[in-house]
Amino acid sequence: MTIEAQDEQQAATKDRLVAAPISQDVGFLLAKLHAGGSVVNNRALAEFDLKERSYSVLILANSGLEPTQRELADFLSLDPSQIVSLVDELEKRKLVARAPGRQDRRAKTVTATSKGSQLLAQAAIAARHAESEVLATLDDREAAQLKALLRKALWG
Amino acid sequence: MTIEAQDEQQAATKDRLVAAPISQDVGFLLAKLHAGGSVVNNRALAEFDLKERSYSVLILANSGLEPTQRELADFLSLDPSQIVSLVDELEKRKLVARAPGRQDRRAKTVTATSKGSQLLAQAAIAARHAESEVLATLDDREAAQLKALLRKALWG
DNA sequence: ACGTATAGTTGAAAATGTCAACGATTGATT
DNA sequence: AATCAATCGTTGACATTTTCAACTATACGT
Numbered sequence: 001m002t003i004e005a006q007d008e009q010q011a012a013t014k015d016r017l018v019a020a021p022i023s024q025d026v027g028f029l030l031a032k033l034h035a036g037g038s039v040v041n042n043r044a045l046a047e048f049d050l051k052e053r054s055y056s057v058l059i060l061a062n063s064g065l066e067p068t069q070r071e072l073a074d075f076l077s078l079d080p081s082q083i084v085s086l087v088d089e090l091e092k093r094k095l096v097a098r099a100p101g102r103q104d105r106r107a108k109t110v111t112a113t114s115k116g117s118q119l120l121a122q123a124a125i126a127a128r129h130a131e132s133e134v135l136a137t138l139d140d141r142e143a144a145q146l147k148a149l150l151r152k153a154l155w156g
Numbered sequence: 157m158t159i160e161a162q163d164e165q166q167a168a169t170k171d172r173l174v175a176a177p178i179s180q181d182v183g184f185l186l187a188k189l190h191a192g193g194s195v196v197n198n199r200a201l202a203e204f205d206l207k208e209r210s211y212s213v214l215i216l217a218n219s220g221l222e223p224t225q226r227e228l229a230d231f232l233s234l235d236p237s238q239i240v241s242l243v244d245e246l247e248k249r250k251l252v253a254r255a256p257g258r259q260d261r262r263a264k265t266v267t268a269t270s271k272g273s274q275l276l277a278q279a280a281i282a283a284r285h286a287e288s289e290v291l292a293t294l295d296d297r298e299a300a301q302l303k304a305l306l307r308k309a310l311w312g
Numbered sequence: 313a314c315g316t317a318t319a320g321t322t323g324a325a326a327a328t329g330t331c332a333a334c335g336a337t338t339g340a341t342t
Numbered sequence: 343a344a345t346c347a348a349t350c351g352t353t354g355a356c357a358t359t360t361t362c363a364a365c366t367a368t369a370c371g372t
Contacts, residue, residue: 014230026306029310033310034190036310037182059178074170079362107368143182226349264350264351
């Protein structure tokens with residue numbers, strides 16, 4: 001078989017299963033796009049020794065909203081203990097700092113240091129490129145529409 | 157604090173972090189909606205002793221496309237060894253059957269048994285309900301639009 | 313003051329993901 | 343026909359992630 005014919009065959013068989021009814025299932029579509037996107041995002045963030053998770057925490061720490069760890073857990077759909085280790089690592093790298101909550105001393109708010117902000121500024125650029133790679137087949141209007149629909153599904 | 161005031165407080169603080177810029181990040185939105193959706197889907201499928209994963213395999217096995225395990229792995233973004241254990245379990249339950257590939261005897265095609273088809277028919281109803289629960293804040297047009305955009309992002 | 317509830321932390325157990333090896337089979341090349 | 347590299351499913355080892363139950367310290371209503 002020639003190389004070209006092999007390529008054609010691959011292109012033909014690669015997405016053969018798209019015809020299956022599961023391709024109409026939102027859960028599946030979400031899982032698949034998320035899986036592919038994670039690979040791209042993590043590859044882009046590796047340069048900064050960040051992963052999707054730590055990147056998310058860093059953004060929220062840098063938002064000015066002074067989230068507590070509990071809020072981070074709820075918002076990121078993670079177990080509180082996972083937040084502990086994420087914040088532990090970021091704190092070790094001096095990218096974020098823990099501070100006791102003002103009204104509630106049980107809580108600890110997580111805030112980005114200036115070093116964290118600077119790193120985030122760089123990482124955000126890489127993340128933006130990764131995103132446009134993932135959404136390459138969508139034009140700007142469609143990408144915006146997709147985001148809006150996802151937000152509406154999440155928060156109404 | 158009264159119960160009502162507590163509820164208000166919760167409603168106010170629950171989604172406080174939506175204001176953070178990460179809410180514009182497609183990767184994050186996908187992760188969050190997928191996380192929430194998985195819980196709902198798995199709860200709906202538990203009644204049939206299925207999870208999202210085995211449900212996906214069962215649908216593809218029932219599609220008439222006679223996918224090989226390799227194709228399942230590629231399409232579901234899973235490691236081939238994960239497909240082995242998923243198919244092992246479904247086969248043990250007589251919901252699918254393995255058959256040697258017609259042109260390639262290395263490959264094994266996975267096909268739903270009639271018992272598998274019947275179970276799937278039931279499970280699909282539950283999955284549909286779960287999906288509409290996840291997309292409750294979207295009207296029909298928006299849900300269709302979301303699916304279309306996800307498909308386009310995946311396959312152009 | 314008391315009891316109950318919650319935030320963060322720790323550590324263990326279970327589930328999942330990743331990867332390298334292997335036998336069987338394929339297809340191309342000699 | 344013999345051979346060689348590549349591919350499919352499988353197995354088992356290892357790493358990562360998830361889930362959960364304790365525990366301390368703090369908060370809050372009674």
